[in-house]
Structures are given as C-alpha cells and as structure tokens.
Amino acid sequence: MSKKDSNAVYDAAQMQREATRVSLVSIAGNTALSLFKLLAGVLAHSGAMISDAVHSASDVLSSFIVIIGVKLAAREPDRDHPYGHERFECVAAIVLAVVLAATGVLIGARAVQSILSPEEETAAPGLLALIAAAFSIAVKELMYWYTRAHARRLNSAALMASAWDHRSDALSSVGALLGIAGARMGLFVAEPLASLVICVFILKAALDIFRDATAKMVDRACDGETEQAIENCVLSQRQVLGIDRLQTRVFGSRVYVDLEIRLDGNLTLYESHAIAEQVHDRIEREFPSVKHIMVHVNPGDEAK
Numbered sequence: 001m002s003k004k005d006s007n008a009v010y011d012a013a014q015m016q017r018e019a020t021r022v023s024l025v026s027i028a029g030n031t032a033l034s035l036f037k038l039l040a041g042v043l044a045h046s047g048a049m050i051s052d053a054v055h056s057a058s059d060v061l062s063s064f065i066v067i068i069g070v071k072l073a074a075r076e077p078d079r080d081h082p083y084g085h086e087r088f089e090c091v092a093a094i095v096l097a098v099v100l101a102a103t104g105v106l107i108g109a110r111a112v113q114s115i116l117s118p119e120e121e122t123a124a125p126g127l128l129a130l131i132a133a134a135f136s137i138a139v140k141e142l143m144y145w146y147t148r149a150h151a152r153r154l155n156s157a158a159l160m161a162s163a164w165d166h167r168s169d170a171l172s173s174v175g176a177l178l179g180i181a182g183a184r185m186g187l188f189v190a191e192p193l194a195s196l197v198i199c200v201f202i203l204k205a206a207l208d209i210f211r212d213a214t215a216k217m218v219d220r221a222c223d224g225e226t227e228q229a230i231e232n233c234v235l236s237q238r239q240v241l242g243i244d245r246l247q248t249r250v251f252g253s254r255v256y257v258d259l260e261i262r263l264d265g266n267l268t269l270y271e272s273h274a275i276a277e278q279v280h281d282r283i284e285r286e287f288p289s290v291k292h293i294m295v296h297v298n299p300g301d302e303a304k
Contacts, residue, residue: 015070015074015154015156016070016071016073016074018150018154019066019067019070019150019154019156019158019159020067020070020071022146022147022150022159022162023063023064023066023067023070023159023162024063024067025143025146026059026060026063026066026143026147026162026166027060027063027064029139029143030056030057030059030060030063030143031060033056033136033139033140034053034054034056034057034059034060035053036132036135037049037050037052037053037056037132037136038050038053038057040053040128040129040131040132041053041129041132043126043128044125044126044127044128044129044130044132044180045124045125045126045129046125046126046129046176046180046183046191047110047114047191047192047195048125048129048133048175048176048179048180048183048191048192048194048195048198049125049129049132049133049176049180051107051110051111051172051176051195051198052133052136052169052172052173052176052198054103054106054107055103055107055168055169055172055198055202056136056140056169058099058100058103059162059165059166059169061099062096062099062100062161062162062165063162065092065095065096065099065158066092066096066158066159066161066162068092069088069089069091069092069093069095069158070089070092070156070158070159072085072088072089072091072092073085073086073087073088073089073092073158075088086251086254086291087216087217087251089156089157089158090157090158090213090214090216090217091213091217092158092161093157093158093160093161093209093210093212093213094209094210094213094214094217096158096161096162096165096209097161097206097207097209097210097213098206098210100165100168100202100205100206100209101202101203101206101207101210103202104198104199104200104201104202104203104206105199105203107195107198107199107202108195108196108199108200108203110192110195111192111193111195111196111198111199112192112196114191114192114195115189115192115193115196124183124184124186124188125180125183125184125191127184129176129180130177130180130181130184133173133174133176133177133180134177136169136170136173136176137170137173137174137177140166140167140169140170140173141166141167141170143166144163144164144166144167144170147159147162147163147166148160148163151163155254155289157212157213157216160212161209161212161213164205164208164209165205165209167205168201168202168204168205171201172197172198172201172202175194175195175197175198175201176194176195176198177194178190178194178197179191179192179193179194179195179197180194182194216250220249220250221247221248221249221250222248222249222250222255226248226255226287227246227248229286229287230246230248230257230283230287230290231243231246233282233283233286233287234246234259234261234279234283237275237278237279237282239263239264239267239275240261240262240263240275240279241261241262241263241264241300242261242262242300243259243260243261243262244260244261244262244298245258245259245260245296246258246259246260247259251291254289254290254291254292255287255289255290255291256290256291256292256293256294257283257290257292257293257294258294258296259279259283259293259294259295259296260295260296260297260298261275261276261279261295261296261297261298262297262298262299262300263275263297263298263299263300264299264300265299265300272297273297275297276295276297279295280293280295
C-alpha cells in the first residue's frame with residue numbers, strides 16, 4: 001500500500017519561500033561585495049581583486065539559478081511527473097557547478113597570461129585592495145554559515161551548493177589577500193599566482209557540487225545509518241515479525257522507501273492493513289525526508 005504525505009505541497013511551498021529568502025540575501029550581499037571589490041581592484045590596480053570581484057559577481061547568477069531550481073522543485077506532482085519535481089534542484093546545482101567552473105577557467109586563463117607576461121606589471125596594488133580582500137573573507141564566511149544552516153535544515157542540494165560557493169569565494173579572497181600582500185612587497189608575480197589559486201578553489205568547489213548533484217540524480221540508496229534507523233523503527237512495532245525487504249532510493253532531496261514486512265498469517269486483511277498503516281505513519285513521523293513509502297505485507301508462521 002502507499003500513502004501520500006498530505007503536507008507535501010505545504011512543506012515544498014515553505015521550503016521554496018525560505019530558500020528564496022536566503023538566495024535574495026545572497027544576491028544583495030554578493031552584488032554589493034562584487035561592486036566594492038571591483039572598485040577596489042580598479043582603484044588599487046589589483047588584478048587579483050578584480051578576479052575576486054568576478055567570482056562574487058558569478059555568485060549573483062548562481063543565486064538566481066538556486067531560486068529557479070527550488071521554485072521548479074516545489075511544483076506539485078502532475079500527470080507527466082507523478083513523483084514530483086524534486087530533481088530540478090539537482091539540475092539547478094549542476095548548472096551552478098558549470099557556471100562556477102566556467103568562471104574559474106576564465107580567471108585561471110587570465111592569471112596564466114599575466115604570469116607569462118610579467119613585464120605588464122607596472123605598479124604595486126594599493127592598500128585598498130588589501131582591505132577589500134580582508135573584508136571579503138569575513139563577509140563570505142558569514143554568508144557561508146548562514147546559507148549552510150538553512151541548506152541543512154531544508155535538506156536542499158541547491159542551497160548547499162550555494163553555501164559552498166560562498167566558501168570558495170572566501171578561500172579565493174584568502175588567496176587574493178596573500179597575492180596582494182606579496183605584490184605590495186615587490187613580488188609582482190604573487191598576484192597572478194593568487195588568481196591561479198582562486199581558479200583552483202573555484203574548480204574544486206564546482207567539482208564537489210557537480211558530484212553531489214549527480215549522485216542525487218541517480219537512484220542510489222540512502223546511507224547505511226538511515227536504513228538501519230528505518231529498520232529499527234519498523235521492528236519496534238509489536239506486531240511486526242520481521243523485515244523481508246527494505247529498499248530506499250534518494251530522489252532529489254527526498255527519500256522513497258519500499259518495504260516488505262512479515263506479520264502473523266492468521267490476522268485478517270483488515271488487521272494486517274491497519275498494522276501496515278501504523279508502520280507507514282511512524283516512518284513518516286520519524287523521518288521527515290521520506291516522501292513516499294510502499295508497504296507490502298507477507299504472511300508469517302506465528303504471532304510475535
């Protein structure tokens with residue numbers, strides 16, 4: 001038997017609103033930060049800071065991708081998508097990873113060009129670039145923890161990808177800070193090297209986001225700890241004699257469960273159905289990430 005979660009649409013709508021609010025905060029923060037870093041990079045003659053500004057600007061696009069992905073994922077099931085649209089969140093995360101990787105490649109190419117043409121370096125970056133890098137590290141780290149907290153609470157792949165995007169930006173600003181400091185001390189190659197380090201951090205973040213999103217796109221099972229917890233929950237029901245089969249699969253940020261339980265073969269159909277309902281409802285209560293459960297009853301030899 002199967003049973004739909006009556007609060008699924010409401011929960012999805014709540015998730016969409018909260019994820020959108022978090023993304024709008026990211027958009028506002030990244031827009032202000034990218035403009036500040038771009039201005040600091042231009043005024044202080046810092047190529048590393050300009051590269052860092054480009055990275056922050058790409059985060060604005062990433063936040064819009066998250067908003068679109070979460071909105072699509074929150075749509076109600078329909079005839080063509082009877083199991084819902086949760087995987088659109090994973091699609092959004094993959095698109096975000098591609099955008100992030102493209103940004104990293106462009107920054108890396110510019111850094112390599114600067115390293116191969118050191119004669120173009122004419123002046124040390126100004127103090128404003130150093131201040132902008134330090135400020136960026138603090139702001140982006142705060143944005144990382146803010147977004148990560150909401151991503152974990154909502155179990156949102158797209159928001160978690162956005163959080164790691166903030167962290168990669170913070171790390172890239174660390175590289176920019178070191179590069180600018182080195183250039184101010186006369187080591188001009190330090191700035192393009194810093195941009196190259198920024199490129200590596202961005203590509204690493206893009207790869208991690210892509211791996212996580214693609215893993216959720218295929219029908220992989222839950223982690224062993226979650227499956228064991230579900231099994232313990234089922235076996236704690238007094239009338240359940242055993243579990244003949246337990247299969248789980250991750251669908252976007254939600255989980256589907258196929259379960260075969262063993263009951264006393266002498267029970268009536270109505271009694272067996274009632275017990276299966278109890279098992280189903282308890283799993284839903286104790287595991288909020290579970291969206292759909294199919295419970296099948298097999299006859300056992302004796303009552304528990």
